[in-house]
Amino acid sequence: MSVFVALDFPTWTETERFLKDNDLAGVPVKVGMELFYREGPAIIEKLKADNHPIFLDLKLHDIPNTVHQAMKNIASLNVDMVTTHAIGGKEMIYQAKQGLAGSSTKLMAVTILTSMDDNVLERELGLSGDVEENVIRFAALAKEAGADGVVSSVHEVPVIKKHCGDDFLSITPGIRLADSSQDDQKRIATPEKAKELGSDFLVVGRSITKAENPRKAYEQVMKEWQHGE
Numbered sequence: 212m213s214v215f216v217a218l219d220f221p222t223w224t225e226t227e228r229f230l231k232d233n234d235l236a237g238v239p240v241k242v243g244m245e246l247f248y249r250e251g252p253a254i255i256e257k258l259k260a261d262n263h264p265i266f267l268d269l270k271l272h273d274i275p276n277t278v279h280q281a282m283k284n285i286a287s288l289n290v291d292m293v294t295t296h297a298i299g300g301k302e303m304i305y306q307a308k309q310g311l312a313g314s315s316t317k318l319m320a321v322t323i324l325t326s327m328d329d330n331v332l333e334r335e336l337g338l339s340g341d342v343e344e345n346v347i348r349f350a351a352l353a354k355e356a357g358a359d360g361v362v363s364s365v366h367e368v369p370v371i372k373k374h375c376g377d378d379f380l381s382i383t384p385g386i387r388l389a390d391s392s393q394d395d396q397k398r399i400a401t402p403e404k405a406k407e408l409g410s411d412f413l414v415v416g417r418s419i420t421k422a423e424n425p426r427k428a429y430e431q432v433m434k435e436w437q438h439g440e
């Protein structure tokens with residue numbers, strides 16, 4: 212199971228420099244809105260040419276037909292995983308999966324963003340239940356609709372596996388090394404904790420990209436993830 216480095220950079224020039232300067236050729240990477248909206252699908256071809264496994268994190272959320280048609284276009288990019296928001300509902304998630312038919316791209320549904328906590332759910336969104344209850348509900352919905360797995364924080368992985376089964380994949384952002392700053396994330400965990408709680412895949416951005424020595428930070432993440440230390 213892999214660690215995806217979040218390439219949250221404004222352009223390909225900066226991305227390419229980061230990967231080269233830090234000797235990260237071929238590592239699994241996550242492409243999100245910032246880079247994709249600037250560089251478009253060409254960025255995927257460039258990264259594939261350098262053998263990077265790719266998680267395309269575009270978090271689609273629209274009416275079912277629009278998401279279906281968009282996923283048909285995404286399917287032709289042959290990335291490893293793509294995201295949709297579970298809050299778009301069962302029919303939207305189902306149509307997202309149908310749009311990917313014929314490709315090997317896995318569909319991951321975002322449950323509750325790792326930048327949110329119980330307070331935000333209750334006071335700002337008026338959702339009933341705490342983060343964990345909502346994550347379980349969205350994960351069960353995503354599974355029923357045909358998704359391959361969900362995005363959540365590390366802390367909800369055990370309950371997701373309990374309710375949806377061990378083979379329902381979990382990918383967890385909000386990863387921080389012990390000395391990294393929390394930034395805008397509310398539900399964080401170390402790579403070591405992610406291993407202990409059973410995440411299948413990690414997403415690590417600023418703990419690596421903003422580190423004084425990104426290569427050393429990447430190696431520390433891998434050490435904790437592979438050996439739990």
Ligand SMILES: O=c1ccn([C@@H]2O[C@H](COP(=O)(O)O)[C@@H](O)[C@H]2O)c(=O)[nH]1
Binds near residue numbers: 217
């Ligand atoms: O719930 C979510 C879903 C996606 N993300 C994305 O992961 C990275 C995390 O970056 P860090 O710098 O490690 O905080 C970022 O690209 C988000 O868009 C998430 O954080 N939480």
